[in-house]
Amino acid sequence: MKADLVLHGGRVVTHTGEFHGGVAVRDGRIVAVGTKDALPGGTREIDLEGRVLMPGVVDPHCHLGVDYDYDEDMRTETAAAASGGVTTVLLFARNPNGGYVDFYKERRARGEAQAAIDFGFHWGIQREEHIPDIPRVAEETGVQSFKCHMGYEPGNPIGIRSSTDAWVYGAMREAAKLPNGVVSVHCENTELAAMLKEEMKATGRQDLGAYTESRPSFVEEEAIVRVIKLAELTGCPLYIVHTSVGRGPEIAAEARARGIDVTVETCPHYLTRTAYDADLDATAKISPPLRDEHEQDGLWKALLGGSIGTIGTDHVPFRKNGGDLWSEKPGVVSFAWELPLMLHHAVHERGLPLSSLVRMNSYNPARRFGLYPHKGAIQIGADADLVVVDLDEEREVVHSGKGTCLWEGHRLKGWPVMTFSRGREVFADGKVDDAQQGKGLCVNRPASERA
Numbered sequence: 001m002k003a004d005l006v007l008h009g010g011r012v013v014t015h016t017g018e019f020h021g022g023v024a025v026r027d028g029r030i031v032a033v034g035t036k037d038a039l040p041g042g043t044r045e046i047d048l049e050g051r052v053l054m055p056g057v058v059d060p061h062c063h064l065g066v067d068y069d070y071d072e073d074m075r076t077e078t079a080a081a082a083s084g085g086v087t088t089v090l091l092f093a094r095n096p097n098g099g100y101v102d103f104y105k106e107r108r109a110r111g112e113a114q115a116a117i118d119f120g121f122h123w124g125i126q127r128e129e130h131i132p133d134i135p136r137v138a139e140e141t142g143v144q145s146f147k148c149h150m151g152y153e154p155g156n157p158i159g160i161r162s163s164t165d166a167w168v169y170g171a172m173r174e175a176a177k178l179p180n181g182v183v184s185v186h187c188e189n190t191e192l193a194a195m196l197k198e199e200m201k202a203t204g205r206q207d208l209g210a211y212t213e214s215r216p217s218f219v220e221e222e223a224i225v226r227v228i229k230l231a232e233l234t235g236c237p238l239y240i241v242h243t244s245v246g247r248g249p250e251i252a253a254e255a256r257a258r259g260i261d262v263t264v265e266t267c268p269h270y271l272t273r274t275a276y277d278a279d280l281d282a283t284a285k286i287s288p289p290l291r292d293e294h295e296q297d298g299l300w301k302a303l304l305g306g307s308i309g310t311i312g313t314d315h316v317p318f319r320k321n322g323g324d325l326w327s328e329k330p331g332v333v334s335f336a337w338e339l340p341l342m343l344h345h346a347v348h349e350r351g352l353p354l355s356s357l358v359r360m361n362s363y364n365p366a367r368r369f370g371l372y373p374h375k376g377a378i379q380i381g382a383d384a385d386l387v388v389v390d391l392d393e394e395r396e397v398v399h400s401g402k403g404t405c406l407w408e409g410h411r412l413k414g415w416p417v418m419t420f421s422r423g424r425e426v427f428a429d430g431k432v433d434d435a436q437q438g439k440g441l442c443v444n445r446p447a448s449e450r451a
Contacts, residue, residue, distance in 0.1 A: 001026070001040070002041050002043060003024035003025055003026050003032070003039070003040050003043070004025055004026050004027070004042065004043050004044070004423060005024070005025040005043070005045075005046075005384070005420075005423055006022065006023070006024045006025070006039050006041065006042030006044070006046070007022045007025075007045075007046050007048055007053060007386070007388070008021065008022035008036040008039060008045065008046070008047060008048065009021075009022060009036065009048045009049055009050065010022050010048030010050065010051055010052065010053040010388070011048075011050060011051065011052045011053065012033070012052075012054075012378060013052055013053065013054045013354040013355055013358055014054075014055070014355065014358060014377065014378050014379075015055075015355060015359040015362070015363035015364075015377065016355065017355055018354065019035075020035070021034050021036060021038070021039075022034075022035075022036065022039060022053065023053070023378060023384070023386070024039045024040050024042060025042075025384040025423040026423075027423075028383060028384055028422035028424075029381060029382065029383055029384055029422070029423070030378065030379065030380055030381065030382050030383075030384050032380065033378060033379060033380060046418075051388050051389060051391075052354065052388065052390075053378070053386060053387075053388055053389075054085075054357075054361075054362070054378075054386070054387050054389060055358060055362040055363070055375075055376055055377055055378050055382075055385060055386065055387070056085060056086065056087025056088065056117075056362065056385035056386055056419065056420070056421065057084070057085050057086040057087065057088075057338065057339055057361045057362060057387065058086075058088045058090075058361070058362050058365040058366045058371065058375055058376050059086050059088070059089045059090065059313050059315070059335065059338070059365075060239075060265065060310055060312045060365040060368070060369060061090065061092065061241055061242065061267070061313060061315075062077075062089050062090070062091055062092070062313060062314065062315040062316065062335070063091065063092055063314070063315070063316035064077055064089075064091050064316075064317075065091075066316055066318070067316075067317060067318045067329065068317055068319075070107070070110060070111075071110055072114075073317060073402075074110065074111045074115050074119070075114040075115070075116075075437055076317075076401060076402060077089075077315065077317060077333075077335060077401075077402075078114070078115040078116045078117050078437070078440060079116050079432040079437060080333070080335045080336045080401055081116075081117060081315075081335040081336070082116050082419045082421070082426040082427045082432050082436075083335075083336050083427050083431075083432055084335050084337060084338060084339050084340070084416060085339045085387035085389065085416035085419050086117065086335055086339075086419075087117050087375075087386070087387070087419065087420070088117060088118045088119065088366075088371065088375055088385065088443060089117065089118075089119050089315075089335075090119070090121065090122060090145075090365075090369060091119060091121050091122070092121075092122045092124060092184070092241075093107065093121050093122065093123060093124060094124035094126050094160070095123075095124070096126040096159070096161060099129070099130070099133055099137070100123045100130070100133070100141060100143070101136070101137060101140045101141060104121065104141040104444070107121070108442040111440070111442060112438070112440060112441060112442055113438055114437060114438055114440075115438070115439075115440030115441075116421070116426050116436050116437045116438075116440055117419075117421045117426060117440045118375075118383075118385070118421060118422070118440050118441050118442070119440055119441075119442060119443065120143070120369070120371070120442060120443040120444045121141070121143050121145075121442075121444055122143065122145040122146065122147050122369075123137060123141075123145070123146050123147070124146075124147045124149065124160075125146055125148050125149075125163055125167055125171050126161050127161070130146075130171075131167060131170040131171050131174060132174070134171065134174035134175060134178075135177070135178075138178050138181070139447050140446050141444055141446055142444035142445040142446050142449075143444045144175065144178045144179070144180045144181045144182065144370060145182050145184060145369055145370075146171050146175055146181075146182075146183050146184070147183070147185070147241070148163035148167060148168045148171055148184070148185050148186070149161070149162050149185075149186045150163060150185065150186050150187055150188045150189065150190050151187075151188025151189070151190055151215070151219070151223070151287065152186075152190065152287075153190060153193060153194035153197065154194075157327055157329045157330070158329055158330070162190045163185075168183070168185060168227060168230055169233070171183050172230055172231060172233075172234040172236035172238075173234050173236070175236050175237075176234050176236035176237075179370075180369070180370035181236065182236070182237040182238070182239050182368065182369065183231075183236055183237070183238060183239070184238075184239040184240075184241050185223075185227045185238065185239070185240060186241055186242070186287075186288075187220055187223035187224045187227060187240055187241075187243075188215060188220050188223050188287075188288055189219045189220075189222050189223050192219045192222070193214075193215050196214045196216070196219070197215070197326070199214070200214035201326055205325075206282065206324070206325045207281075208275045208276075208280050208281060208284055208285065208289075208290070208325070209275045209276055210325060211275070211282075211285055211289050211325055211326075212275040212289040212290060212291055212292075215288060217247065217291065220243075220244060220248065220288055221245055221247050221251065224240060224243075224251050224252070225251060227240070228251065228252070228255045228262055231255075231260055231261070231262060232255070232258070232260050236261075237261040237262075237263075237368075238260070238261065238262040239263045239265065239368060240252060240262065240263070240264050241312065241314070242265060242270070242288060242314050243264050243265060243266045243270070243299070243308070244266070244270045244288040244289065244290070244291050244295065244299075245291065245295050245298070245299075246294070246295045246296075246298015246299050246301065246302065247298065248264060248302075249266075249298075249299070249303075249307040249308050250298075250302065250307070252264045252307065253302075253307045263309040263310060263364070263368055264302075264307065264308050264310075265308070265309065265311065265312045266299055266302075266303065266308050266311065266312075267311065267312055267313060267314050268311065268313065268337070268338050268341045268342065269286060269290060269314075269332060269334065269406055270290065270291065270295075270296065270299055271296065271299055271303070271346075272341055272345055272407070273290055273406050273407075274290055274292055274293055274296060275289060275291060276292060277290075280406065282322070282323075282324075282325040283322060283328065284404065284406055285325065285328045285329075285330045286330050286331060286332060287330035287331070289330075300350065303346070303352070304346075304350060304352060306356070308360065309360065309364050310361075310364045310365045310368065311338065311342065311360045311361055312365075313333075313335055313338050314331070314332075315333050315334055315335045315403075316332070316333065316403065317401070317403035318330075318403055320404055331403070331404070332403060332404045332405065332406055333399075333401070333402065333403035333404065333405055334405070334406075336399075337397055337407055337412070338361075339361070339387070339389070339414075339415075339416055340397075340412040340414055340415050340416070341407065342357055343357075343389065343412070343415075344412040344414055347391075347414065348391075348413050348414060362375075363376045363377055364376075374443075375443070384422055384423035385420065385421055385422065386419070387418070387419050387420075388417050388418035388419075389414060389415065389416050389417065390414070390415055390416075390417050391413070391414045392413070392414075393417070394411060394412070394413045395411070395412070395415065396409055396410065396411050396412075397409065421439075421440065422441075424436055424439060
């Protein structure tokens with residue numbers, strides 16, 4: 001039977017290696033993988049001319065509908081993601097005033113009406129009542145991933161409520177009972193962060209480095225050690241989000257050697273920018289903060305050594321006030337540039353194998369959050385979520401959308417040139433196909449829909 005789409009003549013890169021060939025797609029899924037001779041004919045056939053074919057990026061960490069309207073963000077930001085080779089995004093979503101079952105139904109429906117690519121959720125623990133509700137929420141939303149925040153002092157600019165140790169422990173006890181349960185934690189000691197912030201504010205400093213120095217590395221390291229202990233006690237898989245300190249992956253590796261299931265995520269901004277870069281000001285505020293070259297070097301050592309599991313963007317469009325450092329909202333956008341940043345800085349500059357990048361960008365996040373084998377891999381039966389990359393293309397970062405970009409004008413080598421979501425061509429020839437918006441699907445399904 002003829003395929004709908006055949007991509008051939010490419011350098012196909014998977015999480016285990018690479019080969020010269022391509023894939024065939026029918027009804028949105030991969031039906032054949034191999035050399036051109038092993039592939040069926042297709043209604044549409046594309047010669048990749050030696051360019052790289054990889055699984056689409058599974059971005060495990062973003063926040064949409066926080067400062068801008070949710071519907072608007074799901075439209076504009078998933079389009080930006082598609083332009084960067086991202087085919088699935090997972091939103092860390094919070095509902096501080098209620099539960100998550102009705103919230104899921106609303107957010108899923110609104111998201112599917114707008115999104116260009118597939119999306120899913122993690123639920124934020126923002127009130128004590130969220131914890132005993134975890135079994136029901138997992139059953140009725142299909143979401144088995146829950147996030148506990150630390151480091152957000154009362155009155156913080158974005159209204160996040162930090163979890164106590166009791167909340168983290170309680171959430172872990174419940175999530176550990178689920179087939180794919182996992183608790184993600186933003187690791188910073190909340191009390192220390194609050195105290196040191198007030199001390200730094202009293203100095204009158206408004207530079208970006210002041211924010212970093214108000215939340216020193218040990219504030220993050222101590223929290224990492226603490227939540228790993230709670231994961232050990234409960235047997236709950238732990239996902240440490242947006243790690244900014246070089247010691248973090250080392251601590252996690254030591255824990256894994258003791259049999260603790262812990263995954264470390266870092267972000268492109270921690271790998272490529274520091275708090276002391278001359279062109280950055282308070283609008284580059286992120287939580288946890290950008291750090292110095294010492295911490296950055298530690299993260300690169302960990303990434304190249306294999307102790308970082310995933311790359312997440314922590315993409316969040318915020319309106320920045322451009323004024324007071326301490327009331328500035330923390331967050332930047334990077335959907336469109338995460339893959340080019342990693343191709344340039346990790347693959348070209350530091351020799352990271354492409355298969356290792358695929359593991360961190362696609363395979364590992366898909367496995368961690370229960371999406372594999374449908375997502376994160378090039379294999380028969382998987383969704384045809386694919387990105388074609390030109391490793392030799394060089395161009396500058398240009399940002400015209402919402403939020404703060406830290407790389408405007410940076411010249412990068414290696415860019416996505418085509419993105420397919422379940423076999424649909426979403427991005428090509430430098431633009432996103434508007435007709436594909438509203439065709440993304442929620443990857444989380446309640447038990448009643450999976451039966």
